[in-house]
Amino acid sequence: MSTRTREAEQESEAQGSEQSTAYFVYGVVPGDVTPTEEARGLGDPPLAVTTVTRSEIGALVSEVPLDGPLGEPDDLVAYQRILDGTVIEAPVLPLRFGTVLADRESVERLLDDGHDAFLAALNELDDRTEFIIRGRYVERALLEQILEDVPEAARLRDSLRDAPDDLPEQSTMDARVRLGEIVNQAVEATRTTDTGNLIAALEPLTVTAIERPPTHEQDAVHVAVLVDNARRRKFERGVEAVEKRWRGRVELRLLGPLAPYDFVAVPQAGQ
Amino acid sequence: MTSAVATTGGAAGSGDSSSDLADVIDTILDKGLVIDAHIAVGVVGIRLLTIDARIVIASVDTYLRFAEAVNRLDLGESEGKALPDLAGGKASAIEKAGETIGQLVGGGKERQRTRSRRDREED
Incomplete structure (x- = not known):
C-alpha cells in the first residue's frame, strides 16, 4: 500500500x-x-x-x-x-x-x-504579541569577572592550580566543590541584577514582563514580555541597545513575535 | 473577516524559526490556558509523551562543572599572558554576539516574510 x-x-x-x-x-x-x-x-x-x-x-x-x-x-x-x-x-x-x-x-x-x-x-x-528575550553569559568573561570580584574564588583557583598533578582527584574535591559553589552563587546574583536591569530598561516599551526561570546554568536573562504591535520597532531597538551594552559579556537573543503563552495563565498561588 | 495564518506542516523546512527544538520546548512547555477537566465536558485524556522540563537545580555536579570551567581558564596561560588572551577572547565574543543579535532581528523579519510567502503560494 x-x-x-x-x-x-x-x-x-x-x-x-x-x-x-x-x-x-x-x-x-x-x-x-x-x-x-x-x-x-x-x-x-x-x-x-x-x-x-x-x-x-x-x-x-x-x-x-x-x-x-x-x-x-x-x-x-x-x-x-x-x-x-x-x-x-x-x-x-x-x-x-x-x-x-x-x-x-x-x-x-x-x-x-x-x-x-x-x-x-x-x-x-x-494588537499585542509576546517576545522572549534570552541571554547566555559568555563563559570566559563571566568567570573572569567573578574571579576578580570574589577573592575567595581566586584563592581557591590558585590553590587548585598549584596542587601537584599527581594528587588523587578526590583530595581536591572539597576545594573544587567550594569553588564551584562560590561561582554558582555569583552567577545567580549576576543573573538577578541583569534580569532586573533588562526589565527596567524595556519597561517603557512593553505592556508587561514576566521573568522565566533559567533553563541553563549560564543563562543570564530569560524574560517574556508583552508588546504593543505599534511599539514593536521601538521595542526591538530597545533590545538592541541592551545587547550593545552587554556585548562581549552576554549573548542576547530575541524570540518572536509569539502567541501570548506567558500572558494567559490562570492566576495561581506562587505564580 | 480576518484570515489567520495557521500554516501547514513541514516543520523542518520552514526556516530558522523551527530549527531549535529546545526553544520550542522552552517556549510552550507548561504554558497556555489550562482547561479544568473537572468542569469542562468532554476532555479526553490523550497520552502525551513525556517532555522533560529543563530546570536548573544547583547541585554538586553544577559546582564541579563551574570549578572545571574556572580551571580551564588557566590552561597554558601564565599570569603575564592572561591579559592579551583575555582581550582576544573578548574580541571574538563581540563578534559572536553581534552575529547573534543580527540573526535575531533579521531572523524575525525573515520569518514573517517566509510566512506571507507561504500564504501566497498556498502550499
Missing part, C-alpha cells in the same frame, strides 16, 4: 468516525478568524485546522487520532507554528499543549461556558 493511499484512508476514516478521533484545541480566537485552507495541524497524518465558532469567539482545532500519543518534536513545532502564525493576524489565547476534547459539541460547550472571559482576554491582548 502506498503512503499516499494509507494517508487518504486514515483521513477519511478520521472524518467519518467520531470515535477514532478527537479535537485538539490550539487556542481561542475572535469569531471572525478563519484558518487558511491549507493549514494543517499536528499528528500523523496532519489534518486540516478549522475553527469552531460560537457567538463572538472561536476555537482553532484539528482532529487527532485517539490512539496515538502526542508530543513528538513535530507536534510541538506544529502547535507553536499555528499559534505564532495566528497571532500575527489576530489575537489568540493559547491553550496548553495537549488540550483534547472528545467532539465538536464539547468544544462548543467550552466556548459557551467561557465566552465572556475569553472575549475579555482577547480584547486585552488585541
Whole structure:
C-alpha cells in the first residue's frame, strides 16, 4: 500500500468516525478568524485546522487520532507554528499543549461556558504579541569577572592550580566543590541584577514582563514580555541597545513575535 | 473577516524559526490556558509523551562543572599572558554576539516574510 493511499484512508476514516478521533484545541480566537485552507495541524497524518465558532469567539482545532500519543518534536513545532502564525493576524489565547476534547459539541460547550472571559482576554491582548528575550553569559568573561570580584574564588583557583598533578582527584574535591559553589552563587546574583536591569530598561516599551526561570546554568536573562504591535520597532531597538551594552559579556537573543503563552495563565498561588 | 495564518506542516523546512527544538520546548512547555477537566465536558485524556522540563537545580555536579570551567581558564596561560588572551577572547565574543543579535532581528523579519510567502503560494 502506498503512503499516499494509507494517508487518504486514515483521513477519511478520521472524518467519518467520531470515535477514532478527537479535537485538539490550539487556542481561542475572535469569531471572525478563519484558518487558511491549507493549514494543517499536528499528528500523523496532519489534518486540516478549522475553527469552531460560537457567538463572538472561536476555537482553532484539528482532529487527532485517539490512539496515538502526542508530543513528538513535530507536534510541538506544529502547535507553536499555528499559534505564532495566528497571532500575527489576530489575537489568540493559547491553550496548553495537549488540550483534547472528545467532539465538536464539547468544544462548543467550552466556548459557551467561557465566552465572556475569553472575549475579555482577547480584547486585552488585541494588537499585542509576546517576545522572549534570552541571554547566555559568555563563559570566559563571566568567570573572569567573578574571579576578580570574589577573592575567595581566586584563592581557591590558585590553590587548585598549584596542587601537584599527581594528587588523587578526590583530595581536591572539597576545594573544587567550594569553588564551584562560590561561582554558582555569583552567577545567580549576576543573573538577578541583569534580569532586573533588562526589565527596567524595556519597561517603557512593553505592556508587561514576566521573568522565566533559567533553563541553563549560564543563562543570564530569560524574560517574556508583552508588546504593543505599534511599539514593536521601538521595542526591538530597545533590545538592541541592551545587547550593545552587554556585548562581549552576554549573548542576547530575541524570540518572536509569539502567541501570548506567558500572558494567559490562570492566576495561581506562587505564580 | 480576518484570515489567520495557521500554516501547514513541514516543520523542518520552514526556516530558522523551527530549527531549535529546545526553544520550542522552552517556549510552550507548561504554558497556555489550562482547561479544568473537572468542569469542562468532554476532555479526553490523550497520552502525551513525556517532555522533560529543563530546570536548573544547583547541585554538586553544577559546582564541579563551574570549578572545571574556572580551571580551564588557566590552561597554558601564565599570569603575564592572561591579559592579551583575555582581550582576544573578548574580541571574538563581540563578534559572536553581534552575529547573534543580527540573526535575531533579521531572523524575525525573515520569518514573517517566509510566512506571507507561504500564504501566497498556498502550499
